[in-house]
Amino acid sequence: MMNIRYLIPLLLSMIYAGYVPTRAQSPWDRITARPATLGLEHGITEFTVAPFKLKLVNASQTVARLTLLADTVFDYTPDERLEARAKDGLYHLGDINFRIRTGASGDWRSFSSAAKRAPVIPLPVRGSTLAAADLAPTLPNDVPLTVKRFWQNDDGHLILRFELTNKTTHDIEIGALGIPLIFNNILEGKHLDEAHADNVFFDPYIGMDAGYLQVNRLHGKGPVLLVLPHENAPFEAYHPLNDDPTPRGIVFEGFHEWMIHSKAYADDEWKGVAQWNEPTSTLLKAGQSKSFALKFATAPSIRQIEDELISQKRPVAVGVPGYVVPKDITAKLFLNYGSRVKSVAAYPAGSLTIKRGKKTKHGWETYEIAGNTWGRSRLTVTYADGLTQTINYKVISPEKETVDKLGHFLTTEQWFDDQRDPFGRAPSIINYDYDVKRKLTQENRAWFVGLSDEAGAGSWLAAMMKQVLRPNKAEVEKLKRFVNETLWGGIQYKDGPLKYAVKKSMFYYEPDSMPKGTYVDSIPFRGWSAWKKKEADDPGRSYNYPHVVAAYWTMYRLGRYHVGYADDIPWKQSLEYAFHTTMAMMKHAPYYTRFGLMEGSVFLLVLNDLKAEGLTEMASEMEAAMRKRADHWKQQAYPFGSEMPWDSTGQEEVYLWSRYFGMDEKAMVTLNAILAYMPTVPHWGYNGSARRYWDFVYGGKLSRIERQLHHYGSGLNAIPVLTHYRDNPDDFYLLRVGHAGAMGALANITEDGFGPAAFHSYPSTLAIDGYAGDYGCGFYGYAINSGTYIVNHPEFGWLAFSGSLSEKGDLVNTKITSAARSRVYLAPIGLWIIADAGKIDEVSYNIKTGEVTLTLAGADEHTPNTLLRLERQGTKDGGDVALAGFEKNGQGQYVVPNGSGARAIRVRSK
16 A cells, blocks of 8 residues: 555646646546547548658647557557547647747747647648648637648658748747657556556757657667657757646656747746756748758667667767766767767856867767866857757766765754754754755654655765765764664664664654644644654654665774774674664565665675674575565566656665576666666766656655656666676666766765755756755765776777776776775776775776786775775676785785875786
8 A cells, every 4th residue: 555645746746737636536537527629530540651650630630649660559659548638738749839929029929739729721742741731720810820730751751840931021039949749658547567568758868959859668678769850950948848737746747848949938937047058049030931840760779879869860979977077087078970070169168178089990079078167067069060969067076075075064064963852853964955054854744854764864864875985083973973862762763562663754743742832833734744743653664774774884884894983883783783674674664675675775785794794694584585575576577666656766676686686587677677767868967867756745845746857766776787787898888877877966966065855857947956855865876886987998998987097008097086986897807896995096907918906095094904805797707806915804805904105906816
């Protein structure tokens, strides 16, 4: 049974769509009750343009079905709801929206072919045209433009073209022009198996003439539908169609339109918001006509999207390590297009330094990109044939500085130590409202301020995981207080039959049982979200346990691998508490353990450490419990649910346990599903951004259903993607996606160190959310997964992700720039180097001899030894490796005494 707190998006979707739920009607009932106006009764006509089979409604000439000839059962459009949605105001593929005004001033007027349906006027068909219509009947009588639509077969390609003609004697400015892209992302009423068979997710590259939309099936396999510019159709903006009454919520994100022009919105609803691209308009002289067209194509698979774009003669950009650029590295940009590059420029001016390099062996243009100014930057590439490509970058401080600022902000600005707090939440690191620069101590949504759940625990979880990367004595001292005084016995039961169980919230709303004045009068505490104490104390939500386990695991590492951080908390006790908390979850919160849990990878980390420490009885018990879960997942086609009908957070754990237990088929099913909602595109906000669209409701301040950019799913899903890459180092696509997801956890951190829930993608906002919320879950992903990756690409040559690489003769030297400087993967020889303590400053690889030299940082007062593990992953040849001159300890780590300065050591084959 779904937890009641997860029913709210269904209610919100009704409110957003303009409906108030009643006992008699659901939103779909209300839509169905509307008069049908699309004209389905006039029939449907079928066309074939390989590889597509297209069906158009005769009366509207909008799409009834769009299928592939190789699979006519699957439909890209929401065909099962065609009849229900055949009403005024509901968009279909083939509609058009525009805003215009007379001359170059005055008020904008909006028009839509979907607003008031009427049969369109068929036009004569000749040549390559499949169907054509004058849309005048479905537009107001006083519209000053003639709008014609053409479905065409242009040299074997399916084209959607609109022709707009100024029928007045005055100039007409088109300030907004959008083509709704209506594909089937409605999950309403579907089982997970049905959704993966029937539905799609789509992601944009908002890159002007180089832009495109990719439409992936949920299972991540098979052809990918691509929507491309064809004629006068730059992808300028991506606008949510929230005026469509299809009910939005956890089962439907909403539809969007491809905006060719957006100046009218920038003058109005988006005023003052810096857009991804400069908003434009176009002027039609009296009697002038202009065409705007999109092309539909397919790529054989997700990994082959860029190959297909090249085949379609579209500009392609590949950024390394991606489009989030720390200031201490030089990124690379590779461009492939048939026309030469005329100019490359950054906006704001000077925000990036751009240096042209040598072409690759197959003619890719190469540029070096260095970030100068913290924040967003747009790179505009202009080609000799007039096409324009934009690439959006985010420049951040070096990874280590970004993480240090985060840790400082969390343990100062978000440090809550009010001993008078009636809920016992002090001391702790609590949620925060960055808009008003104030700790968030009360909220109608109890879990936001209750130190549990993702939104409540996110801040202290982030502070904990920061210590895994870059421990700080002052921060650790505060966190130890939190663990001893608030976590143990507060968030977590410390005795009785519920010992080790985890509460849903320490905050609750019971004014009759609390002192007068406890609750802020300005907050309307009402409804199901203002939990009573009984619900707040409920230990039955599995998702709350990994946060606590991660806290104990962190304290274990601090005590085990360092000196002077957590000496007063026995490391063995911390590891045992992590175990007991895990098993308490299985006992007191078993229901949701049938799904993968966000941060569920921490259970595998704990299991590995139990084994390494010789705690075999605990390890056996825990492994048996996890095996039972994995066996359950093995029997399901797509075990990716949660409290939601579909989710993108359980895949992390499902993949890792499937891999651990040798269930390779299920691991691949999981990986493919991840790649379906985690794209790589030349845009920092979408590149590696795992799909999520409802958690601004559950973890954000600006509460709405909206595609979230680098929500915590990015960092978490990067874990399985990079794990699979290390097993398959020839799959460069995985490295690009996985590293981008990991960096997504840093992308939204403010310059002063605040970690927000996510970035708002709506063009009316394009800013971080005001609440910290559930940010910490994504940072957990960065903390346990980030590293430096060194690869020799067949086209692009030697590259480093989270590193600064140079070549000299036979030596490839890489300065490590990740925050922890503790993990390095050398892809050519499949070597995974892990420092459980200490830091790696540099890695040198001799391409002729295969010798690897590590330069380690000097000692500090807390880290007398570097503890190294060497693992071979992703190589079929070559044996084990060893650290020359050093032996392993009982935990399988090489112990290297740290000196007063840097030290070079060598890795050799056994």
